[in-house]
Amino acid sequence: MPTCQNCHNKWSWKETIKKTTTLNPTMTCPYCGEKQFQTQKSKGKIAMLTPIVLLPLLIQIFFDVPGVILFSLFPILFILVIVLYPFFVDLSSEEKYIGEH
Numbered sequence: 001m002p003t004c005q006n007c008h009n010k011w012s013w014k015e016t017i018k019k020t021t022t023l024n025p026t027m028t029c030p031y032c033g034e035k036q037f038q039t040q041k042s043k044g045k046i047a048m049l050t051p052i053v054l055l056p057l058l059i060q061i062f063f064d065v066p067g068v069i070l071f072s073l074f075p076i077l078f079i080l081v082i083v084l085y086p087f088f089v090d091l092s093s094e095e096k097y098i099g100e101h
Protein backbone atom coordinates (compact mmCIF):
# COMPACT_ATOMS: atom_id res chain seq x y z
CA MET A 1 0.00 0.00 0.00
CA PRO A 2 1.35 3.49 -0.72
CA THR A 3 2.94 5.40 2.14
CA CYS A 4 2.99 9.19 2.21
CA GLN A 5 6.56 10.44 1.91
CA ASN A 6 5.73 13.46 4.03
CA CYS A 7 3.85 12.12 7.07
CA HIS A 8 4.58 8.38 6.54
CA ASN A 9 0.95 7.39 6.95
CA LYS A 10 -0.19 4.41 4.92
CA TRP A 11 -3.01 5.16 2.52
CA SER A 12 -5.98 2.85 2.62
CA TRP A 13 -6.95 0.76 -0.39
CA LYS A 14 -10.05 2.89 -0.90
CA GLU A 15 -8.10 6.16 -0.66
CA THR A 16 -5.56 4.90 -3.18
CA ILE A 17 -8.27 3.96 -5.66
CA LYS A 18 -9.94 7.33 -5.17
CA LYS A 19 -6.68 9.24 -5.72
CA THR A 20 -5.37 7.24 -8.66
CA THR A 21 -8.57 7.07 -10.69
CA THR A 22 -8.60 10.83 -11.25
CA LEU A 23 -6.74 12.22 -14.26
CA ASN A 24 -4.90 14.64 -12.01
CA PRO A 25 -1.32 13.35 -11.48
CA THR A 26 -1.13 15.21 -8.18
CA MET A 27 -2.52 13.23 -5.28
CA THR A 28 -3.18 15.00 -2.01
CA CYS A 29 -2.45 12.98 1.11
CA PRO A 30 -5.66 12.46 3.13
CA TYR A 31 -3.65 12.72 6.37
CA CYS A 32 -1.37 15.74 5.97
CA GLY A 33 -2.69 17.38 2.78
CA GLU A 34 0.73 17.33 1.10
CA LYS A 35 0.98 16.71 -2.64
CA GLN A 36 2.16 13.25 -3.54
CA PHE A 37 3.12 11.77 -6.90
CA GLN A 38 3.18 8.23 -8.14
CA THR A 39 6.71 7.12 -8.89
CA GLN A 40 7.70 6.12 -12.42
CA LYS A 41 8.82 2.75 -11.08
CA SER A 42 5.40 1.99 -9.65
CA LYS A 43 3.75 3.07 -12.91
CA GLY A 44 5.94 0.51 -14.64
CA LYS A 45 4.87 -2.20 -12.21
CA ILE A 46 1.21 -1.39 -12.79
CA ALA A 47 1.74 -1.47 -16.56
CA MET A 48 2.99 -5.03 -16.09
CA LEU A 49 -0.17 -5.89 -14.16
CA THR A 50 -2.60 -5.01 -16.94
CA PRO A 51 -1.68 -7.90 -19.32
CA ILE A 52 -3.32 -10.19 -16.73
CA VAL A 53 -6.64 -9.00 -18.15
CA LEU A 54 -5.58 -10.37 -21.55
CA LEU A 55 -4.68 -13.76 -20.09
CA PRO A 56 -7.87 -15.46 -21.38
CA LEU A 57 -6.74 -14.67 -24.95
CA LEU A 58 -3.46 -16.41 -24.27
CA ILE A 59 -5.25 -19.42 -22.79
CA GLN A 60 -7.40 -19.57 -25.91
CA ILE A 61 -4.30 -19.97 -28.11
CA PHE A 62 -3.18 -23.10 -26.27
CA PHE A 63 -6.42 -24.62 -25.06
CA ASP A 64 -9.82 -25.07 -26.61
CA VAL A 65 -11.77 -23.19 -23.93
CA PRO A 66 -15.43 -22.37 -24.59
CA GLY A 67 -16.04 -18.69 -25.31
CA VAL A 68 -18.55 -18.40 -22.45
CA ILE A 69 -15.87 -19.30 -19.91
CA LEU A 70 -13.40 -16.88 -21.47
CA PHE A 71 -15.87 -14.02 -21.41
CA SER A 72 -16.73 -14.67 -17.78
CA LEU A 73 -13.00 -14.59 -17.01
CA PHE A 74 -12.57 -11.02 -18.25
CA PRO A 75 -14.57 -9.26 -15.49
CA ILE A 76 -13.02 -11.51 -12.84
CA LEU A 77 -9.49 -10.67 -13.96
CA PHE A 78 -10.39 -7.03 -14.34
CA ILE A 79 -11.58 -6.92 -10.72
CA LEU A 80 -8.44 -8.79 -9.67
CA VAL A 81 -6.22 -6.13 -11.25
CA ILE A 82 -8.22 -3.33 -9.59
CA VAL A 83 -7.94 -5.08 -6.22
CA LEU A 84 -4.20 -5.65 -6.60
CA TYR A 85 -2.99 -2.43 -8.07
CA PRO A 86 -3.05 -0.17 -4.95
CA PHE A 87 -0.40 -2.54 -3.52
CA PHE A 88 1.91 -1.51 -6.35
CA VAL A 89 1.50 2.24 -5.93
CA ASP A 90 4.57 4.01 -4.56
CA LEU A 91 4.54 7.66 -3.63
CA SER A 92 7.08 10.41 -3.93
CA SER A 93 6.98 14.00 -2.68
CA GLU A 94 8.73 15.04 -5.87
CA GLU A 95 7.11 14.83 -9.26
CA LYS A 96 10.18 12.95 -10.46
CA TYR A 97 12.81 11.08 -8.52
CA ILE A 98 16.42 12.10 -9.02
CA GLY A 99 18.03 9.41 -11.12
CA GLU A 100 14.67 8.10 -12.22
CA HIS A 101 12.83 9.11 -15.36
Ligand SMILES: [Zn+2]
Binds near residue numbers: 004005009031032033
Ligand atom coordinates in the same frame (compact mmCIF):
# COMPACT_ATOMS: atom_id res chain seq x y z
ZN1 LIG B 1 0.81 12.62 4.33
